[in-house]
Amino acid sequence: MNGDLAIDVKGMTKRFGTRTVVNGIDLQVRSGEIYGFLGPNGSGKTTFIRMLCGLLNADAGSGTCLGFDVIKESEAIKTQVGYMTQRFSFYEDLSIRENLDFVARMYGVKHRRAAVDASIEQLGLAGRERQLAGQLSGGWKQRLALAACLIHSPKLLLLDEPTAGVDPKARRDFWEQIHRLAAKGLTFLITTHYMDEAERCHRLAYLAYGNLLTHGTVAEVIDGAKLTTWAVRGTDLLNLAEKLRQCPGVHQAVAFGTSLHVSGGDATALEQAIAPFRSDYEWTLIRACLEDVFIHLMDQSKDNFAA
Amino acid sequence: MSHRFSITRFLAIITKEFIQMRRDRVTFGMMVGIPMLQLLLFGYAINSDPKDLPAAVLMNDNGPQARTLLGAIRNSSYYKFVKQLHSEDEAREVLEHGEVQFVITIPQDFSRDLLRGDKPALLVEADATDPAATSNAIGTVRTLINSALQNDLKGPLAYLAQTDVPVDLRVHALYNPEAITQYNIVPGLMGVVLTMTMVMITALAITRERERGTMENLLSMPTRPFEVLLGKIIPYMLVGYIQVVLILVAAHFLFHVPMVGNLGLLFAAAFVFIAANLAVGITFSTVSTNQLQAVQGSFFFFLPSLLLSGFMFPFRGMPQWAQNIGEVLPLTHFLRIVRGVLLKGNTFTDISLELWHISMFAIVALIIGVLRYRRTLD
Numbered sequence: 001m002n003g004d005l006a007i008d009v010k011g012m013t014k015r016f017g018t019r020t021v022v023n024g025i026d027l028q029v030r031s032g033e034i035y036g037f038l039g040p041n042g043s044g045k046t047t048f049i050r051m052l053c054g055l056l057n058a059d060a061g062s063g064t065c066l067g068f069d070v071i072k073e074s075e076a077i078k079t080q081v082g083y084m085t086q087r088f089s090f091y092e093d094l095s096i097r098e099n100l101d102f103v104a105r106m107y108g109v110k111h112r113r114a115a116v117d118a119s120i121e122q123l124g125l126a127g128r129e130r131q132l133a134g135q136l137s138g139g140w141k142q143r144l145a146l147a148a149c150l151i152h153s154p155k156l157l158l159l160d161e162p163t164a165g166v167d168p169k170a171r172r173d174f175w176e177q178i179h180r181l182a183a184k185g186l187t188f189l190i191t192t193h194y195m196d197e198a199e200r201c202h203r204l205a206y207l208a209y210g211n212l213l214t215h216g217t218v219a220e221v222i223d224g225a226k227l228t229t230w231a232v233r234g235t236d237l238l239n240l241a242e243k244l245r246q247c248p249g250v251h252q253a254v255a256f257g258t259s260l261h262v263s264g265g266d267a268t269a270l271e272q273a274i275a276p277f278r279s280d281y282e283w284t285l286i287r288a289c290l291e292d293v294f295i296h297l298m299d300q301s302k303d304n305f306a307a
Numbered sequence: 308m309s310h311r312f313s314i315t316r317f318l319a320i321i322t323k324e325f326i327q328m329r330r331d332r333v334t335f336g337m338m339v340g341i342p343m344l345q346l347l348l349f350g351y352a353i354n355s356d357p358k359d360l361p362a363a364v365l366m367n368d369n370g371p372q373a374r375t376l377l378g379a380i381r382n383s384s385y386y387k388f389v390k391q392l393h394s395e396d397e398a399r400e401v402l403e404h405g406e407v408q409f410v411i412t413i414p415q416d417f418s419r420d421l422l423r424g425d426k427p428a429l430l431v432e433a434d435a436t437d438p439a440a441t442s443n444a445i446g447t448v449r450t451l452i453n454s455a456l457q458n459d460l461k462g463p464l465a466y467l468a469q470t471d472v473p474v475d476l477r478v479h480a481l482y483n484p485e486a487i488t489q490y491n492i493v494p495g496l497m498g499v500v501l502t503m504t505m506v507m508i509t510a511l512a513i514t515r516e517r518e519r520g521t522m523e524n525l526l527s528m529p530t531r532p533f534e535v536l537l538g539k540i541i542p543y544m545l546v547g548y549i550q551v552v553l554i555l556v557a558a559h560f561l562f563h564v565p566m567v568g569n570l571g572l573l574f575a576a577a578f579v580f581i582a583a584n585l586a587v588g589i590t591f592s593t594v595s596t597n598q599l600q601a602v603q604g605s606f607f608f609f610l611p612s613l614l615l616s617g618f619m620f621p622f623r624g625m626p627q628w629a630q631n632i633g634e635v636l637p638l639t640h641f642l643r644i645v646r647g648v649l650l651k652g653n654t655f656t657d658i659s660l661e662l663w664h665i666s667m668f669a670i671v672a673l674i675i676g677v678l679r680y681r682r683t684l685d
């Protein structure tokens with residue numbers, strides 16, 4: 001086994017036709033860690049996860065997942081991984097209990113009945129277990145899918161946008177449950193588009209166009225981006241944003257509630273750009289937030305691709 | 308471990324398929340409805356006495372008995388008298404063009420020979436391309452002649468009427484020498500129905516998972532192709548048997564098809580045949596990317612089965628190449644088994660070669676399916 005790394009892969013690459021969708025990604029996830037996997041739509045998150053659990057053949061890459069060879073031993077990996085697909089993929093014409101029971105049997109869960117009962121209890125679906133999965137609301141489907149992924153007590157969970165369409169309360173419960181499980185030693189790789197969720201991860205990675213742009217803890221990622229951000233308050237911010245976007249040195253000017261976040265990679269260039277507007281507005285230097293960093297990274301990599 | 312065939316997983320898939328089958332009322336209804344519909348359609352066509360079949364008469368004799376016969380034909384509800392012919396060439400032509408279904412030739416000196424007790428030859432030529440429609444009508448010729456001539460053969464001629472038939476009736480079933488009867492069709496229908504429904508239902512089995520997105524989940528679980536494929540086949544075996552029973556019951560009670568042979572043997576043979584068709588379907592399923600393709604694939608298999616198996620046309624009447632294709636298809640062999648067991652009382656030894664053919668087909672189809680089964684989403 002590879003120390004305490006649940007995932008340790010190098011150079012994972014996937015091409016569809018001539019398009020490289022995942023481009024030589026290295027990723028290390030420690031056991032018991034909650035690892036966030038972020039990136040814009042189509043950046044290759046789902047594709048990467050599918051390669052990890054043997055659903056897609058990698059075109060290049062090597063490494064281990066739970067100590068098994070990620071390329072050659074995917075059957076062994078599957079027994080210890082819980083994969084929650086982005087799109088609901090349980091049987092809509094089976095009831096909640098039947099779905100859970102099916103999954104439990106497929107993984108050869110011991111004391112199956114008890115495991116299914118416990119899972120239904122935990123879900124808070126006792127009494128509704130005979131309802132068809134297809135009749136559940138979107139959020140409940142997500143919760144059912146998560147429960148089903150956990151039923152065989154996997155060591156690693158690959159969750160692809162598990163909280164999409166889930167209400168805030170349920171989302172909070174979900175994250176609490178994840179942290180509880182992680183404390184017991186389970187490892188999570190979670191994709192999400194929510195910034196607050198990203199901040200709840202121990203570490204995270206950011207992908208764009210198949211490339212891994214940055215990774216580390218939230219603080220490391222923010223500091224690593226070397227982004228200077230100003231918050232502006234005043235009147236007619238919309239107009240100001242419009243003007244600022246034209247200026248060199250300004251990468252973004254984004255409205256956040258009643259203030260505007262203006263950021264750029266070069267602190268001096270940014271200062272020059274905002275100088276003409278300094279007196280008319282209230283400016284404060286703030287710490288960039290994750291979203292600023294991600295959008296900044298994405299724009300940068302877009303420029304790289306154009307070049 | 309996941310590397311060997313697991314009974315637990317196999318049973319999990321079977322159970323799941325059963326539940327899904329039960330919930331899918333429409334499909335299940337079709338599985339029961341299709342055989343019934345086909346039986347009724349085919350059965351009705353066979354059972355109904357065809358009426359008003361177009362007929363022509365070639366009169367080479369103008370004697371009183373010949374005219375009586377002509378009159379009887381004109382008045383019969385079986386035949387619709389179309390025209391009187393004047394030459395054999397003309398007779399051939401109207402038959403060939405399908406203008407009439409029968410040509411009745413009354414030979415020269417018919418009346419004279421009849422009175423002499425010489426049993427004149429009466430030729431009935433029938434276009435038997437649609438044998439189900441013509442076979443009954445051919446049978447009635449005999450009755451028709453008897454009753455028609457009954458009136459003429461009275462008094463001193465009564466002795467002629469006592470003999471079975473006073474004429475030498477010759478029936479030529481043209482274009483389809485092997486006249487197929489309902490005893491032939493109803494048992495054959497069992498094989499046809501099974502081929503149609505069994506192939507189709509499993510052809511949809513895997514493409515449906517792919518289209519609904521559940522395949523991604525299924526593939527992420529540790530399972531072997533064999534478990535999935537076999538697990539999807541078994542539940543439909545039961546559906547197949549329901550169809551077999553339905554058809555047998557109808558064959559017995561509605562169509563009075565004789566059942567000479569051992570029904571247990573037939574059930575055992577049906578097992579192999581149903582499995583072969585399900586295996587074909589599942590193999591189509593693994594190579595199709597969507598449900599439409601899967602359905603088209605099953606038709607691609609169904610049509611030659613229907614046409615070249617000997618169900619539609621007499622097997623021995625087909626050209627050699629068609630027979631060669633037919634020999635490969637499971638339906639061909641199953642038809643021989645069903646007809647053999649039901650009608651001729653064939654035993655296991657009689658049908659073992661046919662069974663062997665079907666088994667080989669099933670095994671090859673299943674192997675292709677397992678090999679083609681994609682274990683990734685690529």
Ligand SMILES: Nc1ncnc2c1ncn2[C@@H]1O[C@H](COP(=O)(O)OP(=O)(O)OP(=O)(O)O)[C@@H](O)[C@H]1O
Pocket residue numbers: 016021039040041042043044045046047048086
């Ligand atoms: N089977 C496939 N064939 C061809 N292209 C594919 C296939 N699957 C994914 N792609 C392409 O690969 C790219 C990455 O897709 P992927 O689903 O991994 O993105 P993602 O990061 O999960 O996006 P999202 O946040 O929208 O879920 C996309 O451009 C997509 O069009």
Ligand SMILES: [Mg+2]
Pocket residue numbers: 045046047086160
């Ligand atoms: Mg995705």
